[in-house]
Amino acid sequence: MSSLRVFFVGGYLAYRALFNWLRPTIYIPTMLGGPVFQILFFAYIGRFAGLRNDEFFVVGNAVQASALAGIFGMAMTIGGERWTQTLSPLLATPANRIALFLGRALPLVVNGVFVSAFGFAVGWALLDFDLSAGELPGIALVVLVSSFACTALGLMTGAVGLRARDVFFLANLVTLLLLLFCGANVPLDSLPGWMQTVAKGLPLTHGIQAARELADGALFSDVSGLVATEAAIGACYAAAAYFLFRFFEADGRRRATLETI
């Protein structure tokens, strides 16, 4: 019961307190405006380069937009504890660490889905892109799984933030590398071989591929393997993040560096 409270209430409170972009004056330009212009920017480059149609870029970038909340959000809600000097009291509590950790991810997964849905809606309104009603549930599920996988990568970034001096540097770097590797704008088969190999181990790659196939009219059963792979990648990052978190917690106690900024 206590773990459930930590998961839901603790996660909600951490989101309210530490997700610095929650105010509308920051949330709207950063979380909604930025991704929308990102979609337009790449769609126009795609047109100019004669690469693919608008659908390719709307789907790729709208799914990729879920990464923003997951990665920066976790950097804020985990790594941010150091900045607010609340890390030591937090780690002194007997709270279940998995509940504590994953509870912070849940609001960000939901946030990622919302941002992604907004990206799809704007892409539909402004570009040459359309989805039938029957395609929506499948794409919604893919976005949910992709958002979870990105948030899991964000958990790892946040866990590193328990040690790293500048967690936002890392969050920026991870987001940019995802944009390059995950096939949001460059077809995977156009990437060099080593990049394709790296991409297969990253969140989003399989999610974007599944969403594109669904948007092209495939059945959900056709892409279930891709969705399962995306979920498995997310689970692996979440597990790695948990172990990193415990390691840095133990190491921080040993070295008395928990509050070093």
Add this chain to the structure above:
Amino acid sequence: MKRILRLLYRGWLFHLKSLTLSGFFIIVSVISPVIFASIAYLMFRAGARPGSLLFVAIGAGMMGIWSATLFGSGGAIQWQRWQGTLEYCIAAPPAFIWVILPLTMATATIGLYSLTSTLVWGWLFFDVPFELAHPAWFIIALPAAVLALGLLGLVLASTFVLYRNANALSNLLEYPVWLVTGLLTGLALLPGWTRPISWVLAPTWGVKALREAALGGDPAFPVAMSLALGIAYLVIGHYCLLYFEKLARERATLAIA
């Protein structure tokens, strides 16, 4: 005059060194342009449009100059507030514009790292040839573009300060300006109503000047436009700063972050 020039030079050098040590600006001015350049190189390679990758390299470099100016200058006054140095900057004997201008110029100058990194990156990994059609014009166009963006930074610094969350505004304006100024796309592809917006933005003329100097064409007009826009930005920035200073003194909000 000599004092003002010394202040500008020393301030520019100080901020240039300071920004070079910032992890955030390393991301904005080196890592991010290289990643965007890589995406663009791969997109153009895979696409159906034959074109020079040097076109892409210059565009991606200019993207970095804009980002550095946007994030650096947009938050310039707010940073002084957070650091508690804004009152000193305003109370100092020289006019505030001479104190803040070196900072906005330094943010644009740091963007030169972007152009250098995208050109070197492209040359090393994507076989982008670095052969300039008009090398002398390129040498003229580069500082003209940086100067115009630095002065645009002055306008950003003096207007963004009225918005409490300048960083969020910067986050919003990065992609749209990349788009409407045609840094990686042809302006002709964009809706007609975006054209006048692109004309009043320095990156449009900066990138045009650099491209015409590098790939062939007549860079004289875009260079002249960069300089003319720079003068206009200086005048606008000057009046906006006076307005900000007056408002902040009247409301006693100078130190309120």
